[in-house]
Amino acid sequence: xxxxxxxxxGFAGVTVRTLHHYDDIGLLTPSERSHAGHRRYGDxxxxxxxxxxxxxxxxxxxxEVAVLLDDPDVDPRAHLRRQHELLTARIxxxxxxxxxxxxxxxxxxxxxxxxxEERFEVFGDKDPTQYAxxxxxxxxxxxxxxxxxxxxxxxxxDDWKRIQAEVDAWSERYAALVGAGEPPAxxxxxxxxxxxxxxxxxxxxxCPYEMHRCLAEMYVSxxxxxxxYDSMRPGLAEHLxxxxxxxxxxxxx
Numbered sequence: 001x002x003x004x005x006x007x008x009x010g011f012a013g014v015t016v017r018t019l020h021h022y023d024d025i026g027l028l029t030p031s032e033r034s035h036a037g038h039r040r041y042g043d044x045x046x047x048x049x050x051x052x053x054x055x056x057x058x059x060x061x062x063x064e065v066a067v068l069l070d071d072p073d074v075d076p077r078a079h080l081r082r083q084h085e086l087l088t089a090r091i092x093x094x095x096x097x098x099x100x101x102x103x104x105x106x107x108x109x110x111x112x113x114x115x116x117e118e119r120f121e122v123f124g125d126k127d128p129t130q131y132a133x134x135x136x137x138x139x140x141x142x143x144x145x146x147x148x149x150x151x152x153x154x155x156x157x158d159d160w161k162r163i164q165a166e167v168d169a170w171s172e173r174y175a176a177l178v179g180a181g182e183p184p185a186x187x188x189x190x191x192x193x194x195x196x197x198x199x200x201x202x203x204x205x206x207c208p209y210e211m212h213r214c215l216a217e218m219y220v221s222x223x224x225x226x227x228x229y230d231s232m233r234p235g236l237a238e239h240l241x242x243x244x245x246x247x248x249x250x251x252x253x
Contacts, residue, residue: 002032002040012049027066028052054083058090144205151204163203170195174240175233184242193240193247209248216244 009016022028023039028049032040041049048069055065068079155163174192182188193212200207200215207215219225220241229237 002042003046005030005039005041008041008046008049011046012053014053022049022052022062025062025066027062027069051079051083054079054087058083058086144207144211147206148204166199170199171232175236178233178236178239184239185246189239189243190247190250193243194251196240196244197247209252212244213248216241 003011005016005019009019019028019039023030028045030039030041031045032042034040051069052065055068056062060068068074170192177188177192197207197209197212200212219229219237226237229240
């Protein structure tokens with residue numbers, strides 16, 4: 001079987017002009033000609049073209065490709081092995097690049113302008129982008145969402161460290177309060193509930209008491225939030241909910 005230049009161009013995804021150029025420089029000279037003098041390519045020519053295109057994809061210049069393919073001491077299978085190794089290494093590099101781009105996309109979506117290493121240094125084993133899609137679906141069209149995105153986009157690594165330090169300090173105090181048996185409607189619990197609200201206001205968005213009530217209900221109804229707060233101390237999510245409701249009631253009465 002032999003094939004015309006147009007057929008080979010179609011097979012290989014290159015232009016006829018490219019094949020003419022490869023012929024002109026002696027890189028790929030078709031093994032046959034028709035009676036009219038037209039180029040005809042056999043199976044061996046297609047094999048060589050495949051090798052050329054592999055090396056070109058890997059970034060080798062044409063003159064270097066010619067030297068590699070015309071080396072009489074190199075078995076064709078050696079070319080394939082080498083190309084496989086090079087392509088595998090390239091795939092690994094591209095995969096790592098793709099992961100880095102995905103991290104950047106997630107950071108951009110959450111407004112967290114940190115490298116992945118910095119984010120996990122700041123937040124520990126908690127991934128701040130874990131619920132990004134769901135959060136955007138729930139609140140993406142709200143003023144509060146837009147405000148939180150705008151603010152977060154400006155925060156530096158040190159800002160996020162301060163935010164996390166506040167969360168950790170509050171968590172320790174609230175867990176100790178629950179452990180001491182303080183009632184949710186007691187002064188100490190309501191003060192920490194107010195501090196919880198002020199943290200949101202200070203760092204993310206305006207959180208009026210009615211909105212804080214809604215968040216409190218979610219901390220109990222959503223198993224993921226409940227697990228997060230209960231991990232500080234069993235029963236803390238329900239306690240915090242009641243404290244938030246009590247605090248809102250005293251401020252809006």
